[in-house]
Amino acid sequence: MPTQPDPVLRLLWRHGAGEPQGPRRGRKQRLSVDDVVDAAIRIADRDGLSGLSMRLLATDLGLGAMSLYTYVPGRDELLALMVDRALGRRELPAMPDGLPDRMALIARVQYEELQEHPWLLEISGLRAWVGPGASDRYEWQLSGLEGVGLDDIEMDQTVALLSGFVGSVVQAQQRIRQDERTSGLTQAEWWAANADELDVVMAGRSYPLAGRVGAAAGEAYQAATDPAREMEFGLARIIDGLMSYIEGKQAAQR
Amino acid sequence: MPTQPDPVLRLLWRHGAGEPQGPRRGRKQRLSVDDVVDAAIRIADRDGLSGLSMRLLATDLGLGAMSLYTYVPGRDELLALMVDRALGRRELPAMPDGLPDRMALIARVQYEELQEHPWLLEISGLRAWVGPGASDRYEWQLSGLEGVGLDDIEMDQTVALLSGFVGSVVQAQQRIRQDERTSGLTQAEWWAANADELDVVMAGRSYPLAGRVGAAAGEAYQAATDPAREMEFGLARIIDGLMSYIEGKQAAQR
DNA sequence: CATCTATTCCGTACGGCGTACCAAAAAGTT
DNA sequence: AACTTTTTGGTACGCCGTACGGAATAGATG
Numbered sequence: 262m263p264t265q266p267d268p269v270l271r272l273l274w275r276h277g278a279g280e281p282q283g284p285r286r287g288r289k290q291r292l293s294v295d296d297v298v299d300a301a302i303r304i305a306d307r308d309g310l311s312g313l314s315m316r317l318l319a320t321d322l323g324l325g326a327m328s329l330y331t332y333v334p335g336r337d338e339l340l341a342l343m344v345d346r347a348l349g350r351r352e353l354p355a356m357p358d359g360l361p362d363r364m365a366l367i368a369r370v371q372y373e374e375l376q377e378h379p380w381l382l383e384i385s386g387l388r389a390w391v392g393p394g395a396s397d398r399y400e401w402q403l404s405g406l407e408g409v410g411l412d413d414i415e416m417d418q419t420v421a422l423l424s425g426f427v428g429s430v431v432q433a434q435q436r437i438r439q440d441e442r443t444s445g446l447t448q449a450e451w452w453a454a455n456a457d458e459l460d461v462v463m464a465g466r467s468y469p470l471a472g473r474v475g476a477a478a479g480e481a482y483q484a485a486t487d488p489a490r491e492m493e494f495g496l497a498r499i500i501d502g503l504m505s506y507i508e509g510k511q512a513a514q515r
Numbered sequence: 516m517p518t519q520p521d522p523v524l525r526l527l528w529r530h531g532a533g534e535p536q537g538p539r540r541g542r543k544q545r546l547s548v549d550d551v552v553d554a555a556i557r558i559a560d561r562d563g564l565s566g567l568s569m570r571l572l573a574t575d576l577g578l579g580a581m582s583l584y585t586y587v588p589g590r591d592e593l594l595a596l597m598v599d600r601a602l603g604r605r606e607l608p609a610m611p612d613g614l615p616d617r618m619a620l621i622a623r624v625q626y627e628e629l630q631e632h633p634w635l636l637e638i639s640g641l642r643a644w645v646g647p648g649a650s651d652r653y654e655w656q657l658s659g660l661e662g663v664g665l666d667d668i669e670m671d672q673t674v675a676l677l678s679g680f681v682g683s684v685v686q687a688q689q690r691i692r693q694d695e696r697t698s699g700l701t702q703a704e705w706w707a708a709n710a711d712e713l714d715v716v717m718a719g720r721s722y723p724l725a726g727r728v729g730a731a732a733g734e735a736y737q738a739a740t741d742p743a744r745e746m747e748f749g750l751a752r753i754i755d756g757l758m759s760y761i762e763g764k765q766a767a768q769r
Numbered sequence: 770c771a772t773c774t775a776t777t778c779c780g781t782a783c784g785g786c787g788t789a790c791c792a793a794a795a796a797g798t799t
Numbered sequence: 800a801a802c803t804t805t806t807t808g809g810t811a812c813g814c815c816g817t818a819c820g821g822a823a824t825a826g827a828t829g
Contacts, residue, residue, distance in 0.1 A: 264700065266712035274716040287776025288824040309640065315816065325779035327817075336816065383640055385686060386563065388694050391713075396722050403724035413731035415748065416724075422749040425683025426676070432639060433675060440642050446518065458520035459645075462528040468650050470657035470670075477667035494669065495676040502756030541805025542795040569787065579808035581788075590787065 269338050273345055273392035290331065292322060297332045298342045305343065305380040313380075315339075341390045347378045349394025353401045360507070363405035364423060364500050371424045372492060375431040382432050410507050410514075419503060426499055430492045437482075448479060523592050527599055527646030544585065546576060551586045552596045559597065559634040567634075569593075595644045601632045603648025607655045614761070617659035618677060618754050625678045626746060629685040636686050664761050664768075673757060680753055684746045691736075702733060 271280075275294060300322050305313045315336055319326045333339045351374060356363050375381055389395075402420045411419060441447055446454060482491065525534075529548060554576055559567045569590055573580045587593045605628060610617050629635055643649075656674045665673060695701055700708060736745070 264704070264708035266709045267698070267705075270709060270712055270716055277716055277720065278718045284826070285776075286774065286826045288778070290777065311640070314814085316814090319779095327780080327819095328778050330817075331777055385637055385639070386565070386689070386693055388697055389690050393717075393720065396717075396720070396725055399729070400722045400725040403728055407724055413728045414735050417728050417732040418745070418748040421683070421687060422680070422752065425687070425749075426680055428683055429675070429679025433679070435640070436643050439640055443642055444521070450518070451521075454518040455520045455524060458524055462524055462531055463647075463650075464532045466531065466647065466650070468654045470661055471650055471654040474657055474667045474671050475653070478671040481668050491672070494672040495679075498676065498756035498760055499753055500756070501759055502752035502754070505755055505759065506752055539805080540797045540803065542797095542807075544806065568785080570785085573808095581790095581809080582807050584788075585806055 267390070268334070269341060269390055270392075272333070272338065272342060273390055276393070291324070292332070294332050294342070295346070297322065297329065298339070298346050301339055302343050302347055302378070306378060310340075310380045310383040337387060340384055340387060341392070344381065344384060345390070345392030345394035347374070347381065347394070348398045349392070351398075353397070356405045360406075360409050361500050361504060364419075364503065365496065367402050367405055367420065368423045368427050368492070368496050371427040372431065375428065379431075379435055382428060382435065410510050422499060422503075423496075426495055427492065430495065434491065448482075452479065521644070522588070523595060523644055524646075526587070526592065526596060527644055530647070545578070546586070548586050548596070549600075551576065551583065552593070552600050555593055556597050556601060556632070560632060564594075564634045564637040591641060594638055594641060595646070598635060598638060599644070599646030599648035601628070601635065601648070602652045603646070607651070610659045614660075614663050615754050615758060618673075618757060619750065621656050621659055621674065622677045622681050622746070622750050625681040626685065629682065633685075633689055636682060636689065664764050676753060676757075677750075680749055681746065684749065688745065702736075706733065 272294065297318070301313060301318055304318060304321065315329055316326045319329045322329075329339075333342065351370070353370065354366065357366060399420070402424075403416055406416045406419055437448060440451070444451055526548065551572070555567060555572055558572060558575065569583055570580045573583045576583075583593075587596065605624070607624065608620065611620060653674070656678075657670055660670045660673055691702060694705070698705055
């Protein structure tokens with residue numbers, strides 16, 4: 262008694278040869294699923310996930326609200342399609358020679374992707390469907406780690422480590438941007454405006470380290486015109502750690 | 516012309532000595548802000564952030580919906596209070612002796628916290644207010660890295676690296692759990708139920724590495740009763756990388 | 770050609786959300 | 800006792816995702 266296959270798979274892999282594509286009965290669709298997904302991505306890039314409503318998307322496409330549901334079963338499924346298409350649209354550069362460079366490239370691609378589509382980070386608590394975009398990406402990531410001495414599980418964990426780290430870095434950046442957007446103040450201005458209040462309110466408690474380090478970090482980050490600098494430290498440490506692990510494995514094998 | 520201080524700060528630091536606390540006019544509040552925040556945390560622990568609505572919380576507390584707004588200005592502010600209180604309620608263990616153990620402890624505390632309050636990961640796109648819980652936590656994290664040879668900015672980045680990594684690990688775990696919950700199938704069952712469909716739908720494309728690695732990872736993870744195993748690999752590499760960086764700095768200084 | 774059937778389109782509507790507004794109730798101040 | 804301040808909670812507004820059903824339109828069939 263096999264369970265029914267996931268209906269969303271057909272939609273995710275709609276460009277494959279698996280689709281019949283014969284001339285079908287009934288009124289024709291004015292648009293394609295790709296049109297819908299692309300428009301949704303455009304809106305989400307601009308206004309975030311919360312700014313993407315089915316009604317808005319529909320009118321943006323010149324459709325009535327409910328007509329969207331002939332293209333896509335629901336909002337969650339639309340989001341899944343958006344994720345996979347965003348992944349799929351990016352062209353994946355050839356892997357360079359050195360392993361550290363390949364790791365850095367995996368991270369950099371992820372970084373640029375998340376800068377371009379910040380809403381990818383807002384998608385949590387959603388199912389992780391396997392589509393062509395995600396599959397191509399995963400295959401590409403693994404191709405950079407194949408044959409270097411890692412076993413299969415370690416390859417998977419390495420990919421997860423690299424892209425997970427990048428995700429957390431970008432998320433931190435976004436939070437800062439969000440703060441500045443909703444408060445209308447830069448980080449420096451906010452601290453200046455709230456310094457007195459914090460003195461009052463923190464009465465009794467003292468944060469010697471947090472105060473010192475926070476101030477230093479605040480100055481450094483605000484001066485940084487290149488936000489990618491935040492990533493350098495962590496990525497360098499991670500790659501170091503991974504390389505020395507791999508070299509250790511190779512030495513043990515010999 | 517100084518900007519007005521952030522009104523939420525008073526609420527976040529409500530337990531400090533900064534509050535006047537004299538007997539005030541008017542009808543008395545039946546509950547305290549802590550009661551409200553604790554009830555909200557309880558609901559979010561059980562049903563996630565999307566299951567926490569102002570109406571539900573109010574009736575849970577025996578209040579009318581709008582009465583909540585005398586305790587808290589709005590839902591976003593409530594979430595900020597929940598975050599800070601969740602951080603503040605956890606007691607922070609003493610730092611052990613070795614630096615690697617201290618790093619591991621920082622990560623482990625974060626890990627346990629996110630397991631206990633999964634909704635902490637759902638909070639993104641929200642402002643990052645500075646409250647006593649977050650401040651205590653940050654101070655504690657830094658105390659584990661003080662005097663080891665890192666400068667202030669590196670200390671901040673190290674904390675970010677450790678807790679960011681943990682966040683991404685737990686998020687991956689949650690996504691798997693979410694998949695199993697909404698599909699009603701375990702990972703293994705899902706793949707079994709969709710194997711044929713995937714063959715059809717992937718027609719033409721091949722994923723040699725993704726297929727091999729994915730299968731290996733799938734087997735390993737599903738067999739893993741201890742989900743913390745996922746964290747070990749990455750954390751070990753990160754700590755290695757950090758330690759060798761610090762040792763390199765010390766050697767250069769000598 | 771006309772008829773049937775499958776499909777898309779879209780207006781209406783339902784329940785849920787956060788929360789603005791306001792009148793009634795309750796407490797302290799005078 | 801009168802006044803002032805605050806909490807309470809009912810009603811309502813504008814969003815949201817989407818269930819439903821009728822009208823429009825296409826190919827398939829006679």
